[in-house]
Amino acid sequence: MPDAEGKLTKDEAATAFKWFADKSANKPCSMCGGQHWDMDDNLVRLDTWHPRLQNGPLCFPSVVLMCTTCGHMAFFSAVHMGIMTPPAGMFSGITAPEKEVSKPESAQSEPSRG
Numbered sequence: 741m742p743d744a745e746g747k748l749t750k751d752e753a754a755t756a757f758k759w760f761a762d763k764s765a766n767k768p769c770s771m772c773g774g775q776h777w778d779m780d781d782n783l784v785r786l787d788t789w790h791p792r793l794q795n796g797p798l799c800f801p802s803v804v805l806m807c808t809t810c811g812h813m814a815f816f817s818a819v820h821m822g823i824m825t826p827p828a829g830m831f832s833g834i835t836a837p838e839k840e841v842s843k844p845e846s847a848q849s850e851p852s853r854g
């Protein structure tokens with residue numbers, strides 16, 4: 741859990757850097773091809789949208805990377821990284837349907853030999 745100022749602790753920042761390394765997430769910027777990213781020490785709150793509320797009822801606490809060349813930002817779930825526990829109600833929405841995997845013709849239609 742981030743500190744009282746909402747900043748990542750040293751251990752949490754290390755967890756995030758290790759997560760990026762483990763996931764091979766050190767790719768060039770998709771906008772400019774820049775090779776360097778800065779990670780902010782604040783988590784970012786991505787709110788869900790709601791038509792009658794200033795902020796949505798749910799949020800996704802996120803770690804943000806910013807390309808040092810063009811400023812493009814990439815957001816990663818702090819929950820997924822193990823930095824935060826899921827806020828109440830998080831991920832309670834629609835689950836994407838699994839794609840039906842077509843099965844190859846089975847061997848049972850092959851004629852028996854012998």
Ligand SMILES: [Zn+2]
Pocket residue numbers: 769770771772773774807808809810811812
């Ligand atoms: Zn960039």
